[in-house]
Amino acid sequence: MSTETHGTPKSNTALRVKALESLLLEKGLIDPAALDEVIDTYENKIGPKNGAKVVARAWTDPEYKKRLLTDGSAAIAELGYSGVQGEDMVVVENTPEVHNIVVCTLCSCFPWPTLGLPPVWYKSAPYRSRAAIDPRGVLREFGVNIPEGVEVRVWDSNAELRYLVLPERPPATEGMSEAELAALVTRDSMIGVTKIEPAKK
């Protein structure tokens, strides 16, 4: 049977994308297999799990962490993550004294190879406008209270430079393997809007 869903009303936008794709196919400008590959890559292959591995490596390997904080792009490429929107990476470290949070006030720049495509809220006007002015307020919205004594640094991404937050390693994780640690790392913690919860026993 056909893969089309007949007779169901489609949103105008979906139709427009379909129309655009059909025109580009007709003109020989795109190849359906290439489209499938792009979608598969961003759906299934790149995502915050990559960034989580970078973080776990930094937590367990002090030499790697040093390289990561000095030359983020090279250290991340060591683990095989590079490509569009991840060419120049800067890694900023959260400590008990400093909390980092990332935003792209002008657009939606985001480190795709390590974190995947940005979450919905990251691309929104409220987040982009408020994170720069009121980062502590934004963090409270995400359920994180940053004590007054802690410095908050906001990093504005652009098309040339993107940021990855190296979150603090949670307490009571001393005996854990790199893979177990990576499983604790959340996407939002690498954007800097949340902290990583202590490991559950």
Added chain:
Amino acid sequence: MRKILKVPALDMPSRQGAAALPRDEGGPVFAEPWQAHAFAIVMALYEEGHYTWAEWDDYLGHAIDSPGYYGPADGDHRSRAETASAKDAGHADGEPVRPNFSPWIAACLDDGSRYFDRWLSACEKLLASKGLVTEEELDDRTAALAAAEGAAPRFACGDRIVVRNIDPVGHTHLPLYLRGKNGIVQRDHGVLIVPETGDHGGSEKLQHVYSVRFAAREIWGADASDRNSLHFNVWDNYMDPA
């Protein structure tokens, strides 16, 4: 010869391995298949060198900075933002509902949910500026698709049909030997451009195309093997119910 266009289905490629997401946050990358396709179109054309990333960034930045640039009017945006409950906004985008969900985050999700509309808008403008696809071409094709997809298919698998005894003008995909013959619908191929249109400069027509099975004896007579059959792709307007 004019190419016969298959209208693409906005399917998602089959999953290869588990999604690379730590924990259960994040939700699906694309809320709807069209978003994935709009995204992939921009990436594929960029990889083919039709524009630089900086050019794309300019267009996307402009579209994002101008809410209401595309899609519903500004008034709609505001009322949606005001009425959207945290829960609805979360589900609408596949973003899991957070236990510490604030109304402010709901507003973020609501606004962010229009990101790919803006992405598409930026894509259209960039492609038009590069002369790849004009706005008029896109409007015409969208209208043709809307008309075709609005119509439910007339036939289903197993339906008996008879090919109309018509004589289409100009190029056609209906051979003389099938006219008046009976067949059985095997498969609906979806919507294709009608071969008789498209060369005349007007908006294209699209119709369902069916794979129809004709017994060899029905076409060629009693001398043909009763074990042979012909499967032919027949446009909707070439046939009637038998």
